[in-house]
Amino acid sequence: MRAENHTPGREPLDASGLRRAALRPDGLWREIEVVPSTGSTNADLLARARRGESAGVVLAAEEQVAGRGRMGRSWVSPPRAALTFSFLLNPAVPPARRGWLPLLTGVAVAAAVTEVTGVQARLKWPNDVLAGHVLAGEGKLAGILAEAAGDAVVVGVGLNVSTEPAELSRLLAGPGPGALPATSLRAAGATALDRQDILLAILSGFERWYSAWQQAGGDPDRSGLRQEYVRWSATIGRTVRAELPGGQALSGPAAGVDSDGRLLVRVSSGAEVPVAAADVVHLR
Secondary structure (H helix, E strand, C coil): CCCCCCCCCCCCCCHHHHHHHHCCCCCCCCEEEEECCECCHHHHHHHHHHCCCCCCEEEEECCECCEECHHHCEECCCCCCEEEEEEEECCCCCHHHHHHHHHHHHHHHHHHHHHHHCCCEEEECCCEEEEEECCCEEEEEEEEEEEEECCEEEEEEEEECCCCHHHHCCCCCCCCCCCCCECCCCCCCCCCCCHHHHHHHHHHHHHHHHHHHHHCCCCCCCCCHHHHHHHHECCCCCEEEEECCCCCEEEEEEEEECCCCCEEEECCCCCEEEECCCEEEECC
C-alpha cells in the first residue's frame, strides 16, 4: 500500500508497485529503483554504466540536489514535488541516429503528461517539454538530458509536478537566451498529479517508441517517430533564432528535423541548415 501524504502530488513513489506494473520478462526495463535523495540520477547511472551496468535500469530520486541540464543549467526542486529519474540504454542504432533519443523521450513525456494530467504538453527542440501557448506565454514543465558513456546512453528527465508558484520562483534555470520560465503541472491546471501514474505512462510510452525505433535501425520515418515528434512540436513551423556554440546565430523558420534529429532552420537564402547543438529561441 502506498504511504499516506497530505500534499497532493507528493506521495512517495512505490518502487515495488512500479516494478510490478512495468517490468516484464521480455520488456525493456529490468530494474526500477527509487532513492530518497541523490546529487544527480544521470551522474549515478553514468558511473554505473562505466562499471559495466547493463541496460534497462530506471533510477528515480525523490529529491535531486545537483541536477543539471543542457548549456550548463542547473535543475533543483523541493522533495517529491517533481519526477526526477534517469534510465540506462544501449541503443542498437548507428551512432548518428542517437540524436533522436532526447526527442523520442520528449514524445513519451508529452504524451504521458497530456493523457494522465490533462495538461496539453508541447515540445521545444531539442529537450524541453512545455505547457502553454505562444500567445499566452510558454512555461517549461520538464527538461531532458542524454549523456553517453561508451556504447551506453543515460537519459534523464526532470518534470515539475506539484511545485507551487512560490517554489517555482526559486528554481534555478541557469543562463541562456532560450531559457523559459519554469512551470509545473499544478500551476498549469492539471486534473491529476499522481507521480506514480505519470512515471508509468512515460516508461510505457518510451518503451513502445524505443522498440519501434530500434527495430527500424534508428530510422525516424520507418518507425513513425519523425511524424509523431512533429505532431507534438512547438518549434517546427515557428520562426526561431538558434544560438550556436561560439557566438554565431541562425534565424528563420524551423522547417523540420533531419534523419539524425537535427533541427532544420531555413535561412534567407532558402537553404535548410541542420543544427545539432544550439540554444533555440521561439520568436513567433
